Amino acid sequence: MAEQAAVIGIGQTRYSSKRGDVSIAGLVREAAQAALTDAELTWADIDAVVLGKAPDMFEGVIMPECYLVDALGGHGKPMLRVHTAGSVGGSTAVVAASHVQSGTFQRVLAVTFEKQSESNAMWALSNPQPFSVHLNAGAGGYFAPIIREYIRRSGAPADVGIKVAVKDRRQGARNPLSHLQLPDITEEEVAQSMMLWDPIRFLEACPSSDGACAMVIASEALSKVAPRKPAWIRGAAMRSEPTMYAGRDEVDPRAGRDCAADVYAQAGVTDPRRDLDCAEVYVPFSWYEPMWLENLGFADTGQGWKLTLEGATALDGGDIPWNCSGGVLSSNPIGASGMIRFAEAARQVRGDAGDHQVEGARLALGHAYGGGAQFFAMWIVGTEK
Amino acid sequence: MNPVAVVAYSQSECRADAGAMNEVEMIMPQLQAVYEQVGIDNAQDVDFVCSGSCDYLQGAAFAFVAGVDALGAVPPICESHVEMDAAWALYEAILKIRAGHAQSALIYGFGKSSPGELPTVLSQQLDPYYLAPLWVDSIALAALQARLMLDSGAISERDMAAVVSRARRSARNNPAAQFAGDATIEEVLSEPYYLSPLRRSDCCPVSDGASAMIICTVDQARAWGCPYALITGIDHRIETHHLTLRDLCDSSSTRQAAQTAGAGEGHIDTAELYAPFSHQEIILRRSLSLPSDCIVNPSGGVLAGNLMMASGLSRVGEVFRRIVAGDSTRGLAHATSGPCLQHNLVAVLEAA
Numbered sequence: 001m002a003e004q005a006a007v008i009g010i011g012q013t014r015y016s017s018k019r020g021d022v023s024i025a026g027l028v029r030e031a032a033q034a035a036l037t038d039a040e041l042t043w044a045d046i047d048a049v050v051l052g053k054a055p056d057m058f059e060g061v062i063m064p065e066c067y068l069v070d071a072l073g074g075h076g077k078p079m080l081r082v083h084t085a086g087s088v089g090g091s092t093a094v095v096a097a098s099h100v101q102s103g104t105f106q107r108v109l110a111v112t113f114e115k116q117s118e119s120n121a122m123w124a125l126s127n128p129q130p131f132s133v134h135l136n137a138g139a140g141g142y143f144a145p146i147i148r149e150y151i152r153r154s155g156a157p158a159d160v161g162i163k164v165a166v167k168d169r170r171q172g173a174r175n176p177l178s179h180l181q182l183p184d185i186t187e188e189e190v191a192q193s194m195m196l197w198d199p200i201r202f203l204e205a206c207p208s209s210d211g212a213c214a215m216v217i218a219s220e221a222l223s224k225v226a227p228r229k230p231a232w233i234r235g236a237a238m239r240s241e242p243t244m245y246a247g248r249d250e251v252d253p254r255a256g257r258d259c260a261a262d263v264y265a266q267a268g269v270t271d272p273r274r275d276l277d278c279a280e281v282y283v284p285f286s287w288y289e290p291m292w293l294e295n296l297g298f299a300d301t302g303q304g305w306k307l308t309l310e311g312a313t314a315l316d317g318g319d320i321p322w323n324c325s326g327g328v329l330s331s332n333p334i335g336a337s338g339m340i341r342f343a344e345a346a347r348q349v350r351g352d353a354g355d356h357q358v359e360g361a362r363l364a365l366g367h368a369y370g371g372g373a374q375f376f377a378m379w380i381v382g383t384e385k
Numbered sequence: 386m387n388p389v390a391v392v393a394y395s396q397s398e399c400r401a402d403a404g405a406m407n408e409v410e411m412i413m414p415q416l417q418a419v420y421e422q423v424g425i426d427n428a429q430d431v432d433f434v435c436s437g438s439c440d441y442l443q444g445a446a447f448a449f450v451a452g453v454d455a456l457g458a459v460p461p462i463c464e465s466h467v468e469m470d471a472a473w474a475l476y477e478a479i480l481k482i483r484a485g486h487a488q489s490a491l492i493y494g495f496g497k498s499s500p501g502e503l504p505t506v507l508s509q510q511l512d513p514y515y516l517a518p519l520w521v522d523s524i525a526l527a528a529l530q531a532r533l534m535l536d537s538g539a540i541s542e543r544d545m546a547a548v549v550s551r552a553r554r555s556a557r558n559n560p561a562a563q564f565a566g567d568a569t570i571e572e573v574l575s576e577p578y579y580l581s582p583l584r585r586s587d588c589c590p591v592s593d594g595a596s597a598m599i600i601c602t603v604d605q606a607r608a609w610g611c612p613y614a615l616i617t618g619i620d621h622r623i624e625t626h627h628l629t630l631r632d633l634c635d636s637s638s639t640r641q642a643a644q645t646a647g648a649g650e651g652h653i654d655t656a657e658l659y660a661p662f663s664h665q666e667i668i669l670r671r672s673l674s675l676p677s678d679c680i681v682n683p684s685g686g687v688l689a690g691n692l693m694m695a696s697g698l699s700r701v702g703e704v705f706r707r708i709v710a711g712d713s714t715r716g717l718a719h720a721t722s723g724p725c726l727q728h729n730l731v732a733v734l735e736a737a
Contacts, residue, residue, distance in 0.1 A: 056440050125446055127446075242454050372450075
């Protein structure tokens, strides 16, 4: 059966629209080195490397593990490249964990990145395909109708998304790594920002960021002797469903519900709002907070927006803070965005999240999704095994 | 490691051009074939699914998403994907089984390389700042490697031609092969150079197609009651990207992977090696120290047909087939990725 595994090192770059001072290799190296330093390890201590990023077409480097092997100290080691669309940051952590849980490796380095300044995501997502309907809309255009359907079904007031946008940016301003630093952002500013894809305004959308995130995941024996408090992986799960099928609920995808049920069962969570201390959830467009509150079982169907309006998901005064780090709305290096959620959940239970720490956090959820809201990866980390 | 059982394998024909057939249409017959071998209905009957593909072959970000359509993933399934040959998807699935997170797994790989210019596409696998802008293609790099081998006296062109001749003859027994025939060494040597010192037949063809496999715990294999072979060891290693820092006449990563996979712990009677160029088969045979009586690439190998993103998985599948047929008791399968054999995987399979 599975070995125990824990996060013993976390490294992130700062996130910004353009890291012109480093190459792609320099970017991933920076995060990986930071994770090793955090774990007080050297490159030689790593048994295997797991790399994740969103599509190769973003930066135009095919199978970039071939090129990044040197920057990540991979020569002579196993190196695996995960690609599961936007959920890849989370999936990479899950796959890295299974390297250790299988008993095959003692210490694994998991690294994810995106260098959007050297990329053109809009182009990569929109090039025409034979035999397929051409979609020249990017992610915002894809998700906007789904959000409108959520609003129609739930009767949520129009300002819910605005409130999420403000909350996540203010929380992000307490995270020095955040791309967007908007400590004084107001609801009025968000409301007046340009409408991109109704109902998603400019300030309700995630930025395009350069950045990388890395973690060292280790076996039970090595985690116990690690210099910092380990974040024990209490559960990890992935689920996929097709982009389209008869009866598919795109607002409340079953793959998300099933994935959550799986990871909760592993971690012994029966009521996520009560049992978890905080969550880092992939919210690239503001309205996805209330939608995922319902999909993940923090609220009943149609009720998620009430938690947002009550302030339940706020770091200050909320009983279940979401995205204390600022979330995807504050930093979005696509391929790394999922892993940042997983790593920030781990930081919370390690108690080292700085100004965005949830006091006494003991159990936290990391969540990522991708494709047409059809690929899900989640884990729950805790202070105890 | 606890052995993992291979219970089913199927590969499509290697076709130079699959025409209007899309990826899902290439994958589905292979999935149906492996379901039938095991006696299950669909992907809902396994615990985990993992695939290997490359967006750049299709020219679409998230090309693998379409692959999910082939699975019937309703209700949702536990599924993952590597942007690598499906041999690495197999590796990920084995980790899942070893961890006890799954008892069974479906693995598939697919590639439709014909619409693009594959060697040129693969040039974009290189360092994006210093090498990719030169558009050095995969054949040119392999030719440089072959030239190094020839100049150092490690091989002769005749040795290369012998690899081709044997591959073509072996492929006569492989109905999925794109190239098969009776080419003698002299006939191969009489071909003009394509990219000196490589002749066309030293290079694997560009092929469209897919392959699929089902693996499981030994208990599950017994429960399903189908013939199986055991993967007793598997490992993979990557080498530096800097070609000038590697000994291109050797494959240290293959040797390392074989050692960890336990290849040397018994006699290897059969080997399926992913050698896209004839001289690379010789490098691999030497790096693996295969015994002289070992049958290498009885399927014809990838010189008979090269399904990008699936050929590595197919090597494992071909060894499985021979073990189940009783033609082999202990075989080795190899997969490669990257320019000039940069990244290599070795699996050891044994009769149950």
